[in-house]
Amino acid sequence: MTVLGVVEIGGTKTDVAFGSTPGDLSRPVRITTTSPAETLDSVVDFFSSHPVTAIGVSSFGPLDLDRSSATYGSIVATPKPGWSGVDVLGHLRSRTGVAVALDTDVNGAALGEGHWGAARGMSDYAYMTVGTGIGVGVVAGGSLIGGERHPEGGHIVVSRLEGDRHPGSCPYHGDCLEGMASGPALETRFGRPETWAGDESVLSLVTGYVAQGARNLVYTVAPERIIIGGGVSRLPGFHEAVRGRVGALLNGYPGEPDLDLLVSPPGLGELSALAGGLVLAAGAR
Numbered sequence: 001m002t003v004l005g006v007v008e009i010g011g012t013k014t015d016v017a018f019g020s021t022p023g024d025l026s027r028p029v030r031i032t033t034t035s036p037a038e039t040l041d042s043v044v045d046f047f048s049s050h051p052v053t054a055i056g057v058s059s060f061g062p063l064d065l066d067r068s069s070a071t072y073g074s075i076v077a078t079p080k081p082g083w084s085g086v087d088v089l090g091h092l093r094s095r096t097g098v099a100v101a102l103d104t105d106v107n108g109a110a111l112g113e114g115h116w117g118a119a120r121g122m123s124d125y126a127y128m129t130v131g132t133g134i135g136v137g138v139v140a141g142g143s144l145i146g147g148e149r150h151p152e153g154g155h156i157v158v159s160r161l162e163g164d165r166h167p168g169s170c171p172y173h174g175d176c177l178e179g180m181a182s183g184p185a186l187e188t189r190f191g192r193p194e195t196w197a198g199d200e201s202v203l204s205l206v207t208g209y210v211a212q213g214a215r216n217l218v219y220t221v222a223p224e225r226i227i228i229g230g231g232v233s234r235l236p237g238f239h240e241a242v243r244g245r246v247g248a249l250l251n252g253y254p255g256e257p258d259l260d261l262l263v264s265p266p267g268l269g270e271l272s273a274l275a276g277g278l279v280l281a282a283g284a285r
């Protein structure tokens, strides 16, 4: 059996594992994301003890995914210190000696959910993460959509909820979707995440913004399903609350989708992006 390597590089932690399907994936080993050299060395070390035939990487971004670009496979300018311009793909290819494929964390998660999770068999769906940041991966007609750059669905314009005076935490846009509803944006208003479960004001606020993101997806790409994952989405009642808010926003417009089918938690739990790494690795060159 072909053993593939998978990596999910996040802003604070990096997970590595190997396997051929989500069902036989090794228990992910968690590395703290520190400097690029230290973090990527730990990834290389892991695969020298666990040989694989190819590696699929889902990473935070923004990433240069233009195959004709001289910096293809690199992290583009990021506020995360030391990571701007780091050639993740080239580094892992040269150090491991196997084929490596790279995509964004949300595109990876979308691929995983489409192959094995809540969007299995669907050709039009989206995966949104709501956590440290907000991102969206969209599959349309069976393929991930991307243009000159990968989409950045977390940075769309949202309407400010009544009474919300938070200036927004996005360093570029202030009150974009991510600036208003990411984990750090919620922490500014409500304190530590451990206190959020059961707090109706947290749930109401975050789903009020996330539902606007879902509405935009409904009207721009008409997905059969919008899977919402990430740490904030694990608040009790989150998906049910998003369904209600989306329904209110669509307000009976003709062709309204079945909201129970539309809004879904991930079918793979926290493994969506690592599972997507298997899909990426299978197509790596």
Ligand code: ZN
Residues within 6 Å of the ligand: 154, 155, 170, 171, 172, 173, 174, 176, 177, 178, 179
């Ligand atoms: Zn923004």
